[in-house]
Amino acid sequence: MSYFKNRFETLNWDEIKTSIYNKTAVDVERALGKTKRDLEDFKALISPAAEPYLEQMAQLSHAITQKRFGKTMQLYIPMYLSNECQNICTYCGFSMNIDIARKTLSEEEILAEVAAIKKMGYDHILIVTGEANKTVGIEYFKKAIRLIKPHFSSISIEVQPLKQEEYEELIAEGLNTVLVYQETYDESDYKKHHPKGRKSNFDWRLDTPDRLGKAGIHKMGLGVLIGLEDWRTDSFFCAEHLNYLEKTYWQTKYSISFPRLRPCANGIELKSIMTDKELVQLICAYRLLNEEVELSMSTRESDTFRDHVIKLGITSISCDSKTDPGGYASGQDNLEQFEISDHRPTDEFINVIKKQGYEPVWKDWDHSLQ
Amino acid sequence: MLKIADKTFTSRLFTGTGKFSSNSLMEQALLASGSELVTMALKRVDINDDQDDILKHLNHPQFNLLPNTSGVRNAKEAVFAAQLAREALETNWLKLEIHPDPKYLLPDPIETLKAAEELVKDGFIVLPYVNADPVLCKRLEEVGTAAVMPLGSPIGSNKGLETRAMLEIIIDQAKVPVVVDAGIGAPSHAAFAMELGADAVLVNTAIAVADNPIAMGEAFKMAVQAGRMAFEAKLGRQSEQAEASSPLTSFLNE
Numbered sequence: 001m002s003y004f005k006n007r008f009e010t011l012n013w014d015e016i017k018t019s020i021y022n023k024t025a026v027d028v029e030r031a032l033g034k035t036k037r038d039l040e041d042f043k044a045l046i047s048p049a050a051e052p053y054l055e056q057m058a059q060l061s062h063a064i065t066q067k068r069f070g071k072t073m074q075l076y077i078p079m080y081l082s083n084e085c086q087n088i089c090t091y092c093g094f095s096m097n098i099d100i101a102r103k104t105l106s107e108e109e110i111l112a113e114v115a116a117i118k119k120m121g122y123d124h125i126l127i128v129t130g131e132a133n134k135t136v137g138i139e140y141f142k143k144a145i146r147l148i149k150p151h152f153s154s155i156s157i158e159v160q161p162l163k164q165e166e167y168e169e170l171i172a173e174g175l176n177t178v179l180v181y182q183e184t185y186d187e188s189d190y191k192k193h194h195p196k197g198r199k200s201n202f203d204w205r206l207d208t209p210d211r212l213g214k215a216g217i218h219k220m221g222l223g224v225l226i227g228l229e230d231w232r233t234d235s236f237f238c239a240e241h242l243n244y245l246e247k248t249y250w251q252t253k254y255s256i257s258f259p260r261l262r263p264c265a266n267g268i269e270l271k272s273i274m275t276d277k278e279l280v281q282l283i284c285a286y287r288l289l290n291e292e293v294e295l296s297m298s299t300r301e302s303d304t305f306r307d308h309v310i311k312l313g314i315t316s317i318s319c320d321s322k323t324d325p326g327g328y329a330s331g332q333d334n335l336e337q338f339e340i341s342d343h344r345p346t347d348e349f350i351n352v353i354k355k356q357g358y359e360p361v362w363k364d365w366d367h368s369l370q
Numbered sequence: 371m372l373k374i375a376d377k378t379f380t381s382r383l384f385t386g387t388g389k390f391s392s393n394s395l396m397e398q399a400l401l402a403s404g405s406e407l408v409t410m411a412l413k414r415v416d417i418n419d420d421q422d423d424i425l426k427h428l429n430h431p432q433f434n435l436l437p438n439t440s441g442v443r444n445a446k447e448a449v450f451a452a453q454l455a456r457e458a459l460e461t462n463w464l465k466l467e468i469h470p471d472p473k474y475l476l477p478d479p480i481e482t483l484k485a486a487e488e489l490v491k492d493g494f495i496v497l498p499y500v501n502a503d504p505v506l507c508k509r510l511e512e513v514g515t516a517a518v519m520p521l522g523s524p525i526g527s528n529k530g531l532e533t534r535a536m537l538e539i540i541i542d543q544a545k546v547p548v549v550v551d552a553g554i555g556a557p558s559h560a561a562f563a564m565e566l567g568a569d570a571v572l573v574n575t576a577i578a579v580a581d582n583p584i585a586m587g588e589a590f591k592m593a594v595q596a597g598r599m600a601f602e603a604k605l606g607r608q609s610e611q612a613e614a615s616s617p618l619t620s621f622l623n624e
Contacts, residue, residue, distance in 0.1 A: 066579050068526055070389020153413075219472075246473060251443060253472040292473045357391040366413040368451045369441045 003210050004244050005203065011240065013186055016043075017233040023047035032056060037289050042239050045285035046232045054281055061284035061313040064291050073353050074316035074361045076124040076156070078298075079113055080325045081105050081144060085130030087197030089183075090268045091225065091261055093323075094130040096197065103325045104135055110144060114151050116328035120320060120346050123363045124154040126179070128323075131160035131199060138166045142173055149174040154365035156221070160198065161208040167215035176365060179221035180208045181259065184228040185237035189271070193228055209241065213249030218369075220245070220252060221296065226279075227261030227270040235282055239289060246290075255294035255316065256286055260301070262339060276305055280312060287313035299342040306342055306349075310356050319349040372569055374547050375463075375495040375516040377434065381406045382564065383594040384436070384549060386574025387424060388414065390583060397427040399577055403587030409436040409465045409572065412451050417458030425459075436497065438465035444478070445485035452489055464489065465519070467499040475525045479506045483513065490514035499551055502533035507540045507548075518544060519572065521552035522563065526575045528555025531563060541567045557586075557593030564597025565605060 023044040031041035032053060044050060045057065082104035085094045093100070105113065117125065127144060129136050136159070145155060156177035157170070167178065184190050187202050194200045212220050222242055224234040242254055260274055274282075279301075286295060297306060297314045299321045306317070321340060322328055342349075353360045372379040385405040390396035400408055408428055416422045428435060437455035442448040445468065452464050466489065468482050469475045477500050489496050495516045500506055502520040510518055520540055523529035530553060531537060541548050547569035554560050560571045573590055580586035 066389075067528060067575060070575070070578050071391035072389060250473070251470045354392070359390060359392050361414070363416060364413055365441065366451070366454075368454050369413060369447060 002248050003207055004241055005206055007244050008206065011237065013233060016236055017230060019043060020047050020232050020236060023049045025049055028053050039239060039243060042285055042289040043236060045288055046235055046282060050281060054277065057284040057288065058280065058312050061287040062311050064287055065313045065315065068291050069315045071358050072361045073310060073358045074124065074364055075122060076126055076316060076318050077117055077122040078126045078128050078318060078321050079117060080128045080323055080327065081110065082129040082132065082136045083325055084132035084135055087131050087199040088195050089199065090193045105325050107147060109326055110147050112329040113326060114148060118151055121362060123152055124365065125152045126156040126158060129159045131197065133160065138162065138169065141170055145170060145173040145175055153363050153367060161205055164211040164215050167212055167217060171215060171217060177219040177221065178212050178217055181223040181225060181257065182206060182238065183225040184234055185224065186229045189229050209245055213245060213252055217252055219255065221255040221257055223257040223259060225259050225261060226274050227272055229271055231272050231274050242290065242293065255296050257296045258282065259298065280309065283309060283313045299340045302341045303344060307352050310353060310358060319344065320346040372547060379406045382570040382598055383590055384409065384570055384572040385577065386572065388574055389578035393423050393427040395583055399583035399587040400433065401430065402584045403577065404591045406432050406434055407436050408433045409438045411440040412437050412455050413441045417454065435459055435461055436463050436465050437461065438467050440467055442468055443470040444468065445481040445488065448485040449488055452494060462493055463495045465497050465499060477501055479503060483509055486510055486515050487513040497549065502536035502540060504536060504539040504543060508543060511544065511546050515546065517547040517549050519549045519551040522550050522559065523553030525552040527553050528576055529553050530555055530559040538566060557589045560590055561593040561597035564594055565600050567601055
C-alpha cells in the first residue's frame, strides 16, 4: 500500500531549507520562463530570491487562474458544531487547557444554524469541530451530515482525522470534502505544539490524506499552519505532499489553504512571521506550480488583503464567518477558535467581488453528484 | 445548415456558460456570438429554482440548452444526472462528459461509451465529449449518439488543435456531426477546425476570459463562418515545395 510517509522519510528538512535559501535570481527566472513547473521551480518561487519578481509572479498567477477558473469566485461558510476538545494545541483557542465554555450543538441547534446560514445565501458549507471522540465522533458526524445534506449542495468537514472506514461511511452519507492540515511537517516542532491528546500522533495525521484517498473522497484540502516553523520549508513539504497525492489518488480534487498565525496567537512565540508580501508570494508560487489546484482563503485575513488577493490566484473564499458553535443563529461570537479579521457582512463582500469583475459562485456542486 | 438529431442550426458555434465575470455579461457575449446551442453544467444551476440566475439569463428563443454532466465520475452518476437534467430542464439533449480526473478533466472513454449506450436507449440525444480517438468515435456512433465531440487539446488550455491528426481521421470517418470541443483558444483555431471539415466547434474559456467577451463572441462567430465557407469553397492544395521538375517520370516524355 502506498503512503506519503515513505516519500516523507526520504526528505531532509535541513537540506531542503538550505536549498530553498540558496536559490538565486537565475533559478527564479528559469522557473518564470517555463510553462510547466516542477518542485525545484517551486523552491525558487518561494525563496527570498523571488521577492523582486513578485509583480511578475502575480500577473502570471492572475492569468493562469483565470484561464482555468474563469472570472469566478466560489463562496463557502464554516459552521462550527462543537468546541469540545481533548487536545492541547499551543496556538488554538479551543485547546483543552483553555478555560472557555464548551458547547456541542444538538440536532435542533444545528437546524437553527442551517436556517440562519441559508438566509445568508450559502450553498457550500464547511463543518468544523474540535476533537472530542466520545461526544463528537463518527456517529455525531453521520447524524449531522444527514441533517444538513438536504440544505446544501456541497458539504466539507474540518474535524479530527478519522479511519478510512469512517470516511467511507461519511462519504456514503453525502460528504464531499475533507480538510486536514498537517500544521507543520517538522516532526519535532509538531510534537512541541501538540503535547497532549490524539493529535500528538504525527504519523496518524500525516497518513490521513492517504486514508482519505483510499476512501475515495471527492476533494481534500491541505495546508500548514503558517508561523509554527519556517513557512518556506513547510510549504515545500506541503507541495511535495500535494504532488504525491495527485499522482496516487488521481480521481480526487485538491485545495490548499493558508492559515496564518498572528504574532500574539495564544501567547505562543512564533518561529516565523509571514508578511503580507510573503503570503502573496506563496499564493502565486502555488498557482505557478499547479494550475488546477484550488486555493482557498478564510476570514483570518484583513479586509484589504482579501480584497486584493481575489485577483491573484485564490479561487474560493469564505466570509461573514462565526467560529462560535451556534453563532449564526444567536448572532454572538464570543468563543472564537481564532481571531477573525474580516467581519464584513456577506452582501458587502459580494459587492467587492463583483466590483473586481468576478462572478460570485454559490453553487458548484449538486446533490446528484458524489 | 447543420442538422443534429431533429434540430437544424444556422450557427455552427456552440458555446459554454462557465467562467464569465457575470451572468449578464455571459448573456450578452452569447447573443453576440450568434450561438444557438449553449451548454451549462448541471452542478452550477439550481434546477429546482425557476428563478435560477444562470437559467434566467439563457432565456432566449435562439438558445437551445445543452445540459452537461460535468462533475460525474462514472457512467452510473452520469445517467442519474442526465435524468435529473431532463426532468428539470425539459430537454432530452445532453452533453455527456465523464471525467474522473479532476486535474486535466480528460474524459473516460470506457464509462462514456457505457453511459452513452444506456442514455440513447432511454431516449436522450447524446453528444459525448471524448478524447480525439477515432475508434471510440465510431463506437459511439454505433450506439446511437447524435454527434461526437472530440477535444482539440485539454479543456481550458487554449492550445488549439493539438490533436489535429486524429481529428482529421474522425472527420473523415464520421457519419454523425463532429463538434470540436475543448482547447480552442482563439478565433483562428476555430476557423482552422472548420476548414478541416468539423461540423461545429464548442467554445467557452476563450470567450469568457477575454477582456471583452462580447467582442470575442462576435469574433468567433465570424471565424466559424469564414472557416466553414472556406471548407465549402474547397481550399486550394497546400504545398511547401515547388513542383518544377519530375525527376522520376520525365523519361516518359522523352
